[in-house]
Amino acid sequence: MSEILSQSEIDALLQALNSGEINVQEIKEVEKSRKVKKYDFRNPQKIAKDQLxxxxxxxxxxxxxxxxxxxxYLRVPVKASILSVDQFAYNxxxxxxxxxxxxxxxxxxxxNGQILIDISTNIVFTIIDRLLGGDGSEVRESRTFTDIELSLMNGIMKKAMxxxxxxxxxxxxxxxxxxxxxxNPQFAQIIPPNETIALLTMNLEIGQRAGMMNICIPYLLIxxxxxKLSAKYWFSATKNELSENxxxxxxxxxxxxKVxxxxxxxxxxxxxxxILNLQNGDVIKLNNKENDEVKIRIGSNVKYMGNIGVSNNKMAVKITKVVKDGDNDE
Structure with a gap:
C-alpha cells in the first residue's frame, strides 16, 4: 500500500517542482517506458524458462x-542445430x-503419454533417396508417401529410439x-487441442538439402x-568428467x-x-591412368593413396601415402 505523505513532505515536493529540481517531463517519460506484457489466460505459461x-x-x-x-547410416555429412524452444497450445x-x-x-x-517428432517431407524424401542409392541432391517431391517409403522411414525412426x-x-x-x-496431422491428436506443449524447432542439413524437425513434448507428459527439469537438479545430476571405466x-x-x-x-x-545403351563388352574409360595411384577411402573420406595388386590370390591394395587431413569429394 502506498505511504501517505505528511504536510511537510508535500510542501517540500511542491517546492522542488517549482524550483526545477524535479523534472516533470522525465517522470512522464519513465511512466511511458514501463512495459506491460499481455497474459493469455487461455494459454498459460506452465513451463518455467529454466525447465525449457x-x-x-x-x-x-x-x-x-x-x-x-x-x-x-546415409554416408553423407549431416548438420543439425536447435533454432528455438518455446511453449504453445497444441492446436x-x-x-x-x-x-x-x-x-x-x-x-x-x-x-504417461506420447511425444511427437515432425520431420519436413523434403528431408524425409532426401533420406529415402539416399537409402535407395541416390545422392539426395535433386529431390523435389510434393506427394504422399508409399508403403515402401514409410517402411524404410519406420526402420530409421526405430533406430533413433x-x-x-x-x-x-x-x-x-x-x-x-x-x-x-x-x-495426416488430424490423426496425430496426442493430447487435447488446448493443452500446453514444449516445442523444439531444429534445422537439419543432409548433404546439400536442408529442412526442419520439430519435437513436441506435452506438458502433461513432463x-x-x-x-528434475530445474537447472539446479540438472547441473547436480550431470557429471563434469567421465570416470576411468x-x-x-x-x-x-x-x-x-567396423568401418x-x-x-x-x-x-x-x-x-x-x-548408360541406357550400355551392353556387355562395352568399355568405360576412367579418369585414372594405368600406373596412377588409387584413392583409398575410409567411409567417405580419402585417407590413403595406394597401388592395386594381388595377395593370396585376392585383389589387394598397398598403401603408398597417408593423406593426413583427408578430403570428402562425394
Missing part, C-alpha cells in the same frame, strides 16, 4: 546423437503442420517406443518430473567399431542416354 532450457540441453544431446547416426502447432506430413508418435514409458533414451538418461530412465507414423568403455567401443575401406580405381561422367 533443460529440455533444450536434453534435445541438443539427442540431436547430436541423431546427426552422428544419420551421417554414418497452434498442429494447425501449422503441412499435409501430407511425416509425424512419428512415440510412447515415453514410464511417463535408443538415442532418445540416452539423451534423457540424466533426468529419467525412459523406454521410448515408436507407436506409429502418421501422414508434469511429474518438472522438478566409462572412458575405457568408450575407447573399447571406438576401437572395435568400410574402399579402393577406387577411378571415376568418370557419362550421360543418361549412354
Amino acid at each position: 532450457r533443460t529440455l533444450e540441453i536434453i534435445n541438443e544431446n539427442f540431436l547430436r546423437f541423431f546427426q552422428t547416426f544419420l551421417s554414418g 497452434e502447432f498442429n494447425n501449422a503442420i503441412s499435409n501430407p506430413a511425416f509425424l512419428s508418435i512415440i510412447d515415453f514409458k514410464p511417463l 535408443p538415442l532418445l533414451k540416452d539423451a534423457w538418461n540424466n533426468i529419467i530412465e525412459i523406454n521410448p517406443k515408436l507407436d506409429r507414423i502418421e501422414v 508434469e511429474p518430473i518438472l522438478e 566409462e572412458a575405457l568403455e568408450i575407447k573399447r567401443k571406438i576401437l572395435n567399431t 568400410e575401406i574402399r579402393a577406387e580405381l577411378g571415376s568418370t561422367t557419362v550421360k543418361v542416354n549412354e
Whole structure:
C-alpha cells in the first residue's frame, strides 16, 4: 500500500517542482517506458524458462546423437542445430503442420503419454533417396508417401529410439517406443487441442538439402518430473568428467567399431542416354591412368593413396601415402 505523505513532505515536493529540481517531463517519460506484457489466460505459461532450457540441453544431446547416426547410416555429412524452444497450445502447432506430413508418435514409458517428432517431407524424401542409392541432391517431391517409403522411414525412426533414451538418461530412465507414423496431422491428436506443449524447432542439413524437425513434448507428459527439469537438479545430476571405466568403455567401443575401406580405381561422367545403351563388352574409360595411384577411402573420406595388386590370390591394395587431413569429394 502506498505511504501517505505528511504536510511537510508535500510542501517540500511542491517546492522542488517549482524550483526545477524535479523534472516533470522525465517522470512522464519513465511512466511511458514501463512495459506491460499481455497474459493469455487461455494459454498459460506452465513451463518455467529454466525447465525449457533443460529440455533444450536434453534435445541438443539427442540431436547430436541423431546427426552422428544419420551421417554414418546415409554416408553423407549431416548438420543439425536447435533454432528455438518455446511453449504453445497444441492446436497452434498442429494447425501449422503441412499435409501430407511425416509425424512419428512415440510412447515415453514410464511417463504417461506420447511425444511427437515432425520431420519436413523434403528431408524425409532426401533420406529415402539416399537409402535407395541416390545422392539426395535433386529431390523435389510434393506427394504422399508409399508403403515402401514409410517402411524404410519406420526402420530409421526405430533406430533413433535408443538415442532418445540416452539423451534423457540424466533426468529419467525412459523406454521410448515408436507407436506409429502418421501422414495426416488430424490423426496425430496426442493430447487435447488446448493443452500446453514444449516445442523444439531444429534445422537439419543432409548433404546439400536442408529442412526442419520439430519435437513436441506435452506438458502433461513432463508434469511429474518438472522438478528434475530445474537447472539446479540438472547441473547436480550431470557429471563434469567421465570416470576411468566409462572412458575405457568408450575407447573399447571406438576401437572395435567396423568401418568400410574402399579402393577406387577411378571415376568418370557419362550421360543418361549412354548408360541406357550400355551392353556387355562395352568399355568405360576412367579418369585414372594405368600406373596412377588409387584413392583409398575410409567411409567417405580419402585417407590413403595406394597401388592395386594381388595377395593370396585376392585383389589387394598397398598403401603408398597417408593423406593426413583427408578430403570428402562425394
